[in-house]
Amino acid sequence: LRREGFSSIPNTKWEDVGGLNSLRKEFDRHIVQRIKNPEDYEELGLNLEVGFLLHGPPGCGKTLIAKAVANEAGANFIHIKGPELLNKYVGESELAVRTVFSRARTCSPCILFFDEVDALTTMRGKDGNFGDRLLNQLLIELDGADQRKGVYVIGATNRLEVMDPAVLRPGRFGTILYVPLPTIEERGLILKALARKKPVAIDVDLDALGRCEACHNFSGADLSALMNEAAMAALEEKQMTSEDNSSFTRPLVIETSHFEKALVKV
């Protein structure tokens, strides 16, 4: 209970997110600008959703984009994993849900991110009435949006089909957004975003790498694993050459050949 609701502004930036442009626009209009320029929205009397649900295959950037939204808005970020709230004694889960929302209110503007949110909503009728009470508590908190100005709730799930329809109504997780596997072009953009933090040689053609057959159906997480393997290959090569000849140390640069080795592994 103590750990849940730990808040800070994340350091993930838009530039760290490859592709997902339409989602980015949506969140910019519906969260970032609302936090930065609330007067415009008030003047127009806009009544917009404060609850969003991201769904889609694993490793495609749901968590990443939620963090980037908080960073861009200069808002606090609270990361809750649905199943962690379930691992509680009777009554504690409901209290944990209340506590999390109350923390979010005290540190607004705030993005409250519920990862694997389906875990909280699929217990209805199971385990005595534990699941019902937990779901009810979540609904009460989601419905109280008027009392929590500056708090935006983003849920994430790989299993939209098992979500209880009650949480998907307007005013709760009212805006449902799909986060798909990256397209061929987006794979290149993701690799470029990942390369920002690594010494990748300038002649490595990351767009071509993203287009190659071996990367077919890769998620962002798979591309991140590929980038890491390539970095490992570069490191191994440097360590090998410095063993052979101690007076000559190669600079650490990730080259095309390292990506070729990595592709075989990932």
Ligand code: ATP
């Ligand atoms: P899950 O459903 O498994 O929780 P997720 O959709 O929340 O997955 P993330 O945690 O955001 O996925 O992504 C995992 C990792 O994959 C990120 O930390 C990042 O390294 C990489 N990644 C995924 N998508 C992208 C993207 N669009 N741009 C850059 N990196 C990405």
